[in-house]
Amino acid sequence: MKGYMIFTGTELLLGKTLNTNSQLLTSIFAELGIDIYKIVTVGDNTSRIISALKEVPKDVEIVFLNGGLGPTEDDLTKEALIEYLGSKTVYDQLTLDKIIKRVGEKALPGDMKVAEIPEGAIAFYNDAGVAPGSVVMSNGKHYFLTPGPPEELCVLMKNKIIPYLKENMLGKEKIYSKILKFAGIGESKAEDKIRDLIRANNPSVAPTIKDGEIHFRITAKGENKLELEDMVIQVSKKIIERLEDYYFGEDDESLESLVAGQLTAKGLKIAVAESCTGGLLSNTFTNIPGSSEFFDRAYITYSNRAKIEELSVSTSTLEQYGAVSENTAIEMAEGVFKKTNVDLAISITGIAGPAGGTIDKPVGLVYIAFKYKEQISVVTRIFSGSRLEIKNKVVKFILFEIFRKLKED
Amino acid sequence: MKGYMIFTGTELLLGKTLNTNSQLLTSIFAELGIDIYKIVTVGDNTSRIISALKEVPKDVEIVFLNGGLGPTEDDLTKEALIEYLGSKTVYDQLTLDKIIKRVGEKALPGDMKVAEIPEGAIAFYNDAGVAPGSVVMSNGKHYFLTPGPPEELCVLMKNKIIPYLKENMLGKEKIYSKILKFAGIGESKAEDKIRDLIRANNPSVAPTIKDGEIHFRITAKGENKLELEDMVIQVSKKIIERLEDYYFGEDDESLESLVAGQLTAKGLKIAVAESCTGGLLSNTFTNIPGSSEFFDRAYITYSNRAKIEELSVSTSTLEQYGAVSENTAIEMAEGVFKKTNVDLAISITGIAGPAGGTIDKPVGLVYIAFKYKEQISVVTRIFSGSRLEIKNKVVKFILFEIFRKLKED
Numbered sequence: 001m002k003g004y005m006i007f008t009g010t011e012l013l014l015g016k017t018l019n020t021n022s023q024l025l026t027s028i029f030a031e032l033g034i035d036i037y038k039i040v041t042v043g044d045n046t047s048r049i050i051s052a053l054k055e056v057p058k059d060v061e062i063v064f065l066n067g068g069l070g071p072t073e074d075d076l077t078k079e080a081l082i083e084y085l086g087s088k089t090v091y092d093q094l095t096l097d098k099i100i101k102r103v104g105e106k107a108l109p110g111d112m113k114v115a116e117i118p119e120g121a122i123a124f125y126n127d128a129g130v131a132p133g134s135v136v137m138s139n140g141k142h143y144f145l146t147p148g149p150p151e152e153l154c155v156l157m158k159n160k161i162i163p164y165l166k167e168n169m170l171g172k173e174k175i176y177s178k179i180l181k182f183a184g185i186g187e188s189k190a191e192d193k194i195r196d197l198i199r200a201n202n203p204s205v206a207p208t209i210k211d212g213e214i215h216f217r218i219t220a221k222g223e224n225k226l227e228l229e230d231m232v233i234q235v236s237k238k239i240i241e242r243l244e245d246y247y248f249g250e251d252d253e254s255l256e257s258l259v260a261g262q263l264t265a266k267g268l269k270i271a272v273a274e275s276c277t278g279g280l281l282s283n284t285f286t287n288i289p290g291s292s293e294f295f296d297r298a299y300i301t302y303s304n305r306a307k308i309e310e311l312s313v314s315t316s317t318l319e320q321y322g323a324v325s326e327n328t329a330i331e332m333a334e335g336v337f338k339k340t341n342v343d344l345a346i347s348i349t350g351i352a353g354p355a356g357g358t359i360d361k362p363v364g365l366v367y368i369a370f371k372y373k374e375q376i377s378v379v380t381r382i383f384s385g386s387r388l389e390i391k392n393k394v395v396k397f398i399l400f401e402i403f404r405k406l407k408e409d
Numbered sequence: 410m411k412g413y414m415i416f417t418g419t420e421l422l423l424g425k426t427l428n429t430n431s432q433l434l435t436s437i438f439a440e441l442g443i444d445i446y447k448i449v450t451v452g453d454n455t456s457r458i459i460s461a462l463k464e465v466p467k468d469v470e471i472v473f474l475n476g477g478l479g480p481t482e483d484d485l486t487k488e489a490l491i492e493y494l495g496s497k498t499v500y501d502q503l504t505l506d507k508i509i510k511r512v513g514e515k516a517l518p519g520d521m522k523v524a525e526i527p528e529g530a531i532a533f534y535n536d537a538g539v540a541p542g543s544v545v546m547s548n549g550k551h552y553f554l555t556p557g558p559p560e561e562l563c564v565l566m567k568n569k570i571i572p573y574l575k576e577n578m579l580g581k582e583k584i585y586s587k588i589l590k591f592a593g594i595g596e597s598k599a600e601d602k603i604r605d606l607i608r609a610n611n612p613s614v615a616p617t618i619k620d621g622e623i624h625f626r627i628t629a630k631g632e633n634k635l636e637l638e639d640m641v642i643q644v645s646k647k648i649i650e651r652l653e654d655y656y657f658g659e660d661d662e663s664l665e666s667l668v669a670g671q672l673t674a675k676g677l678k679i680a681v682a683e684s685c686t687g688g689l690l691s692n693t694f695t696n697i698p699g700s701s702e703f704f705d706r707a708y709i710t711y712s713n714r715a716k717i718e719e720l721s722v723s724t725s726t727l728e729q730y731g732a733v734s735e736n737t738a739i740e741m742a743e744g745v746f747k748k749t750n751v752d753l754a755i756s757i758t759g760i761a762g763p764a765g766g767t768i769d770k771p772v773g774l775v776y777i778a779f780k781y782k783e784q785i786s787v788v789t790r791i792f793s794g795s796r797l798e799i800k801n802k803v804v805k806f807i808l809f810e811i812f813r814k815l816k817e818d
Contacts, residue, residue: 010615011615011617012431012435012448013435013439013445013446013447013448014435014436014439014445015431015432015433015434015435015436015437015438015439016436016617016626017432018427018429018431018432019428019431019432020427022421022424022427022428022450023424023426023427023428024424025424026421026422026423026424027423027424027425028424029424030422030423030424036422036423037422037451037457038422038449038450038451038457038461039421039422039449039450039451040447040448040449040450041431041447041448041449041450042446042447042448044615048446048447052447055464070596070618071596071597072596072597072600072616072618073600073604073607073608073616074615074616102793103595108597108598108601109597110596110597110600110601111597128795272709274688277692277695278691278692278694278695278696278700278704279683279688279689279690279691279692279694279695279707279709280688280692280695281688282687282688282691282692282709283686283687283688283689283691283692283800285687285688286686286687286688286689286709286711286761286800287687287796287797287800289762289763289764289796290764291687291711292711292712295687295711296711296712296714296715297708297709297710297711297712297715297719298688298707298708298709298711299706299707299708299709300681300688300691300695300706300707300708300709301706302695302700302701302704302705302706302707303701303705303706305705306705306706306749309748309749310706339718340715340718352695353698354698355698355699387696387698388696391692391696
C-alpha cells in the first residue's frame with residue numbers, strides 16, 4: 001500500500017521547528033508495511049497545500065496530512081483539503097462539547113473552528129489536546145488530517161489511527177512487535193551482547209536510545225498471529241537472558257511507574273532530599289497519578305543553610321568535605337530519614353554545571369545516598385552532558401537503583 | 410528569491426533518520442532571505458528524483474538537493490540530476506587527487522564516482538568529508554548538490570555555499586524578523602486584539618503556541634535593512650501596546666530566565682512549598698544555570714503530615730477547609746516565609762488529577778499564595794488538561810505572576 005505525506009507549517013520552512021513528526025510517522029508506516037512514496041512540506045498557505053494535494057499520484061491510497069488544525073488564522077490544512085475535495089465542514093460533536101465545557105457557551109470562532117472536520121469524515125478524538133484527527137475517503141484515497149503538536153500526534157497515532165489502519169486498511173500480512181526496555185548499560189555494550197539477533201531479519205530487532213534507556217523493538221511479520229507472537233517471545237527471552245541485569249520492563253511500562261508500583265505494593269513510603277537535581281526526582285515521582293500513596297515529601301536544599309536547617313547536616317562536614325561529598329550525602333539521607341520516618345530516604349548532592357566544577361570535583365560528579373530500613377549506602381558517579389542531561393541521568397540512575405533494590409527485596 | 414529543497418534518502422522515508430539537515434538549511438535560507446517554497450523528500454530512486462525535479466515551479470531560482478552523493482549504489486542524486494538536465498559528468502580534480510592520495514591509484518569505481526560533478530558545475534571542496542558539493546546553472550535555475558552527512562553539510566554551508574550565495578546570487582532583498590512572547594492570555598483572545606496586523610502582509614505577523622505561551626513572529630522583507638528593522642519595530646510596538654498586560658519578552662528570552670534575571674538583579678531570595686506541582690516549579694528554577702544565586706530551598710509537602718510538620722499548617726485548618734484551600738495555601742506560604750527568611754515565599758496546593766476531584770473542588774483547582782516582603786496574596790484558578798498539563802500551566806502561571814510583580818516593583 002502506497003502512502004504520501006504532506007506536512008504543513010511555515011515554521012518548518014523557516015527552520016524554526018525540527019520536524020520530529022516525520023520520523024515518528026515514517027517509522028510507524030514502515031512497521032505497518034505502508035510504503036511512503038514521498039514527503040512534502042509546504043507553508044501555511046491554502047493554494048500551496050492544494051497544489052501539493054493535486055500532485056499526489058493516482059496509485060497512492062493513503063494521503064497523510066500533518067499540522068495546521070489549530071484555532072489560528074494560519075491553521076489552514078483542513079480548510080485546504082475541504083476546498084480541494086469540494087466538500088464542506090461539519091462539527092465533531094465530542095470535540096465541540098469538550099470546547100464548550102472548557103471555555104463556556106461564548107466560545108470564539110477560533111475555538112469552534114478546531115472542532116470542525118470534513119463532512120463524511122471519521123473523527124479521531126484527541127485525548128492529549130483539542131483538535132481531533134480525522135479520515136475521509138475520496139478519489140479512492142484515504143485522506144488523514146492529524147494535529148501538529150508531537151505529543152498529541154503520538155497519542156492519537158497509538159490510540160486511534162494505528163488501530164484504525166490495522167482494522168480497516170491493511171491486508172493479510174500481520175505484524176506483531178514488542179519493546180523491551182533496559183537501563184544502566186551503555187548502548188554499544190548492550191548491542192554487542194545481542195549482535196546476532198540484531199542482524200536477523202524476521203523477527204527484526206531495532207535498538208533506540210531514550211533518556212538514558214535502551215529499548216529494543218522486536219518485530220515479526222507473517223500471516224499467523226499466534227506464530228508471530230511466539231517468534232517475538234522466543235527472541236525476547238534470548239535478549240532478556242543475555243541482558244538480565246539491565247532489564248526492567250516492556251512496551252508501555254516506564255521505570256518510574258514500575259517503581260511506583262513496587263512502592264505501593266510493598267506499602268513503602270519515601271522521602272527525598274535533592275540538591276543538584278533541584279526537584280526533578282520529586283517531579284518525576286509526582287507525575288505519576290496516585291503518587292501520594294507512597295511519596296511523603298521532599299526537601300530541595302539548594303543552599304548550605306537549607307541543608308543545615310532542614311536536614312541537620314553538620315557545619316563541620318560542609319566545611320571539611322564540602323556540600324558535594326559522600327559525607328554530606330549520608331547526612332542528608334540520615335536527616336530525611338530521622339525527620340520523616342519513611343521507609344526509604346534518598347539524598348542527592350552533586351555538580352550539575354555548567355559552572356562549579358574543579359579538577360577534584362568535576363561537573364557531573366554526584367553522590368547519592370539511600371537509607372532503606374536502617375541501612376545506608378552511598379553511590380558515587382560521574383555523569384556527562386549538559387546541566388539538564390546530567391539531572392535526567394541522575395534521576396534515571398536512581399530509579400533503576402530503587403527498582404533493583406526492591407526487586408531483590 | 411524562491412528556493413525549493415529536495416532531500417533524497419530511503420532512510421528518511423523509513424523513519425531510520427531524523428532529518429536535522431532540513432532545519433539547518435531552512436534556517437540558513439530564512440536568514441539569507443531566500444523564500445523556501447516547498448520541501449520534498451523522496452527515496453533513493455532515479456525516476457522519483459527526476460519526477461521531483463520536474464515538479465519544480467518556473468519561478469524558483471534555487472533548487473537545493475541534499476543527500477545521495479556517496480559511493481554506494483543507492484547514492485543516485487547526482488546521476489538523476491545529470492540525466493534530468495541532459496548533461497554529463499566530469500571529475501572534480503581536487504577531490505579526485507584527495508581520493509587517490511587516500512586509497513591509492515587502485516581506487517574502486519565507487520570511490521572515483523564520488524569525485525564526479527555535473528559538467529559546467531562549480532565544485533565546493535568538502536573539508537569535512539570526501540563528496541564535494543556543487544552548483545550548476547540550467548533552465549534559469551541554480552541546482553545545488555550537497556552531501557547528506559550533517560557535519561559535512563554544516564561545514565560546507567558555512568565555508569563554501571553561504572559565501573557563494575551571498576556573493577553571486579543574493580540580490581537586494583533582505584529579511585528581518587523578531588518574535589514577541591506573551592503569557593496569561595488565551596490564543597484566540599490574543600489574536601482577536603491584533604487581527605488587523607495578522608492580516609497584513611509586510612511585515613507579516615504569525616502566531617504560534619508553545620507550552621502555554623503565545624509567540625508572534627513579525628517578519629519584514631525589503632531592500633533596506635534599517636527600514637526593515639523600523640517596520641518590525643513599529644508593528645512590535647502596536648502589538649505590545651494592545652497586549653501590554655501579557656507581554657514578557659522576545660526572541661531567545663524565556664519566562665523562567667527573565668524571572669531568574671529579575672530575582673538576581675534585585676538580590677532577592679525565594680523559597681517554595683509545592684503540593685500538587687510536586688517539584689516542577691523548583692525543577693524549572695533549578696534548570697537555570699546559576700539558580701543557586703536566588704533559589705534557597707523548597708518543600709515538596711505532598712502529605713498532610715508533611716504540611717503540618719514542615720510548614721506548621723494547623724491541623725484545624727486542614728480539617729476545616731481541607732488541604733486544597735485558600736487557608737492552607739496561606740499557611741503554607743507563611744510557614745515557608747517564617748522558616749527560611751527569604752524575600753519571596755510561594756506555596757501551591759491543588760488537585761492535579763486525574764483522580765481526587767469533587768463537585769466543589771474539581772480537578773485543576775489550584776490555590777497559589779505569594780508572601781512577598783510581609784505582604785500575602787492568594788490566587789485561585791481552575792486549570793484544564795491532563796495531570797502533566799495542569800502542573801505545567803500552574804508553573805507557567807506562577808512564573809508570569811512573579812514576572813509581573815517584580816516588574817512593577
